[in-house]
Amino acid sequence: MGYKWDFYMIFAGYEWWWLKGLGITVAYASATVGGGLLIGVVCGMGLLANRWWLSGPIHVYVETFRCTPVLVQIVWFYFALPILLNAVVPGGGLELPAWLAAGIGLTLYMGCFATEIFRGGIISIDKGQWQAARAIGMTYAEMMWHIVLPQAVRRMVPPFVNQSVIQFKNTALLYVVAVPDLMYTGYLVVADTYRPLEVYSAVAIAYFVILYPLTQWGKRLEARSDR
Amino acid sequence: MTVDNPRTPGAGAAAGTDHPMLAVRDLCKSYGDVEAVRGVSFDVRAGEVVVIIGPSGCGKSTTLRCLNLLEEPNRGTLRLDDRELDFSNRRTLPAGRDLARFRARFGMVFQQFDLFAHKTAIENVMIGQVVVKKIRPERAQAAARDLLRRVGLEGMDDRRPRELSGGQQQRVAIARALAMSPEVLLFDEVTSALDPELVGEVLEVMQDLAREGATMVVVTHEMSFARDVADRVLFMDQGQLVEEGTAAEVMVNPRNPRTRTFLARYHRGAQEDPGQGGA
Ligand SMILES: Nc1ncnc2c1ncn2[C@@H]1O[C@H](COP(=O)(O)OP(=O)(O)OP(=O)(O)O)[C@@H](O)[C@H]1O
Numbered sequence: 001m002g003y004k005w006d007f008y009m010i011f012a013g014y015e016w017w018w019l020k021g022l023g024i025t026v027a028y029a030s031a032t033v034g035g036g037l038l039i040g041v042v043c044g045m046g047l048l049a050n051r052w053w054l055s056g057p058i059h060v061y062v063e064t065f066r067c068t069p070v071l072v073q074i075v076w077f078y079f080a081l082p083i084l085l086n087a088v089v090p091g092g093g094l095e096l097p098a099w100l101a102a103g104i105g106l107t108l109y110m111g112c113f114a115t116e117i118f119r120g121g122i123i124s125i126d127k128g129q130w131q132a133a134r135a136i137g138m139t140y141a142e143m144m145w146h147i148v149l150p151q152a153v154r155r156m157v158p159p160f161v162n163q164s165v166i167q168f169k170n171t172a173l174l175y176v177v178a179v180p181d182l183m184y185t186g187y188l189v190v191a192d193t194y195r196p197l198e199v200y201s202a203v204a205i206a207y208f209v210i211l212y213p214l215t216q217w218g219k220r221l222e223a224r225s226d227r
Numbered sequence: 228m229t230v231d232n233p234r235t236p237g238a239g240a241a242a243g244t245d246h247p248m249l250a251v252r253d254l255c256k257s258y259g260d261v262e263a264v265r266g267v268s269f270d271v272r273a274g275e276v277v278v279i280i281g282p283s284g285c286g287k288s289t290t291l292r293c294l295n296l297l298e299e300p301n302r303g304t305l306r307l308d309d310r311e312l313d314f315s316n317r318r319t320l321p322a323g324r325d326l327a328r329f330r331a332r333f334g335m336v337f338q339q340f341d342l343f344a345h346k347t348a349i350e351n352v353m354i355g356q357v358v359v360k361k362i363r364p365e366r367a368q369a370a371a372r373d374l375l376r377r378v379g380l381e382g383m384d385d386r387r388p389r390e391l392s393g394g395q396q397q398r399v400a401i402a403r404a405l406a407m408s409p410e411v412l413l414f415d416e417v418t419s420a421l422d423p424e425l426v427g428e429v430l431e432v433m434q435d436l437a438r439e440g441a442t443m444v445v446v447t448h449e450m451s452f453a454r455d456v457a458d459r460v461l462f463m464d465q466g467q468l469v470e471e472g473t474a475a476e477v478m479v480n481p482r483n484p485r486t487r488t489f490l491a492r493y494h495r496g497a498q499e500d501p502g503q504g505g506a
């Protein structure tokens with residue numbers, strides 16, 4: 001092979017860049033997964049309450065985010081939302097930092113899938129369990145907490161892990177709005193070193209090393225919840 | 228063995244009089260266009276065993292589920308001991324926690340057992356005491372262990388539902404209902420999902436409860452149970468109470484033609500003949 005690989009060149013002097021990029025990717029992934037989970041629980045509960053004025057808006061939210069590309073969402077929140085906010089808020093005093101706008105987009109994207117996962121887990125629990133809980137005098141909250149959720153959570157974990165893996169990969173899209181995550185760092189290092197083969201290979205390997213164990217863990221959980 | 232039930236029989240306004248423990252008047256329940264229950268009225272006295280029989284889809288389950296408000300009736304009244312509910316007047320009805328606690332005055336056992344799948348046998352019997360009645364876990368556990376022994380499941384405390392046979396699961400379900408010290412026990416075809424050889428062990432437990440003075444409303448296709456244990460038999464058809472009387476009256480000499488048609492099927496097919504054995 002005529003190409004001479006040189007990984008030293010892309011790391012030496014750039015250690016700090018890489019570390020920061022990795023940190024930002026992990027932070028975005030964790031924060032948006034965590035935020036999405038929270039949205040999922042709240043919106044999932046809202047859907048289960050069977051009140052049209054609750055479930056109507058939640059459905060609109062879920063379908064909007066499910067049926068538009070996440071790249072479009074990130075770009076919209078980064079470029080379009082600030083303009084909209086300035087137009088709506090008189091005086092235009094409301095500044096939305098770039099990193100936050102992009103993060104909100106990713107969080108809402110995760111949230112719409114988490115909502116479906118949460119609702120799906122709950123309604124997968126046999127109706128007999130619900131009526132038995134009510135028959136011994138439990139309130140709705142007691143039934144949810146002691147009977148339905150403990151069983152449902154076990155079923156929610158595998159799809160949630162899968163969605164989190166997807167979410168982790170989606171953070172790479174942040175590079176289009178110049179958030180210095182792992183992917184964008186790679187872009188910067190390439191501009192500096194002209195070594196795209198090493199850089200983008202290293203970036204891919206970094207994602208793989210983090211996510212492969214996560215997917216394997218997800219598979220194990222899935223096998224366990226079948227039992 | 229005693230029924231550790233403070234209200235039946237003995238205490239409470241219903242005891243020692245003809246004043247029924249449970250009084251149902253003109254109960255109606257529809258699902259959309261389907262009128263499942265159409266004006267059912269009956270009484271249950273303390274310590275009495277009332278068996279409801281009738282063809283599939285005639286509204287037996289719906290009637291039971293209306294009693295403990297798993298379904299909200301559209302019309303009619305229900306009085307349990309001191310508490311009267313008028314379903315035409317929603318403002319008199321309990322809601323939220325109040326409704327949940329009213330429901331706990333009934334114990335219900337279901338066809339499919341419906342044990343809490345993530346809990347062991349003893350946890351199934353404890354959870355209502357701990358969560359609903361706020362009994363200390365140690366005390367609840369002792370009571371649960373006693374109840375499991377009472378239904379013949381000593382030493383099975385730590386089994387999961389899937390590690391128990393259908394008959395054993397159903398007996399745990401009965402113990403779970405008893406743990407709440409209910410005033411009235413409701414049984415909805417509790418032996419219908421069981422293999423034939425397991426039916427007896429569950430019926431035996433129910434028979435013991437009846438003997439100990441528990442107040443019971445039992446929906447069943449087990450004609451021998453109706454014949455041997457029921458104080459009164461109600462025959463339902465198409466959402467209405469068609470006939471009511473002692474087991475002998477309803478099952479041996481039914482006056483209503485619909486009852487006769489229904490029972491004829493059992494006379495023909497069954498190994499045992501309720502028409503002769505029950506008299
Ligand atoms: N949740 C429901 N929604 C709609 N219709 C229902 C519902 N539950 C019961 N029904 C209808 O109400 C009628 C009475 O049903 P119910 O279950 O009370 O009959 P049943 O006497 O218990 O029958 P079975 O012996 O088969 O258990 C039936 O026509 C049934 O289809």
Ligand SMILES: [Mg+2]
Pocket residue numbers: 287288289415416
């Ligand atoms: Mg039924």
